[in-house]
Amino acid sequence: MSEVSDVSGIGDVNGTSDMSDVNRTSGVSETNGMGDASRAAAARRLTITVDPDACCAMGRCAGTEPELFDQDPDTGTVVLLDPTPAPARHAAARLCAELCPCGAITLTED
Numbered sequence: 001m002s003e004v005s006d007v008s009g010i011g012d013v014n015g016t017s018d019m020s021d022v023n024r025t026s027g028v029s030e031t032n033g034m035g036d037a038s039r040a041a042a043a044r045r046l047t048i049t050v051d052p053d054a055c056c057a058m059g060r061c062a063g064t065e066p067e068l069f070d071q072d073p074d075t076g077t078v079v080l081l082d083p084t085p086a087p088a089r090h091a092a093a094r095l096c097a098e099l100c101p102c103g104a105i106t107l108t109e110d
């Protein structure tokens with residue numbers, strides 16, 4: 001009786017283990033789902049354009065996202081480093097456009 005009980009216990013443990021595996025698989029699946037969303041976002045191309053004539057050299061863009069923007073060392077006006085950033089930088093690009101006090105950063109998505 002005790003051995004049967006032990007076997008049942010092992011069976012339960014195995015069942016729990018199997019459930020964990022299923023949960024892990026679900027987690028991976030959810031991650032893959034997010035990956036699909038990222039791939040969908042990646043399919044959307046974001047293009048940044050800047051207007052140095054409108055730029056008032058505040059430096060918010062370069063200070064916020066130095067991978068995308070820099071400032072001209074002489075004039076302080078914006079220098080665009082990456083006009084088509086990777087999806088991982090799209091949010092930062094949007095933030096920079098919002099922060100720009102001169103409206104010198106334009107984003108186009110297609």
Ligand code: SF4
Nearest residue numbers: 055056058059061100
């Ligand atoms: S945030 Fe706007 S005004 Fe400031 S440097 Fe960048 S583009 Fe120019």
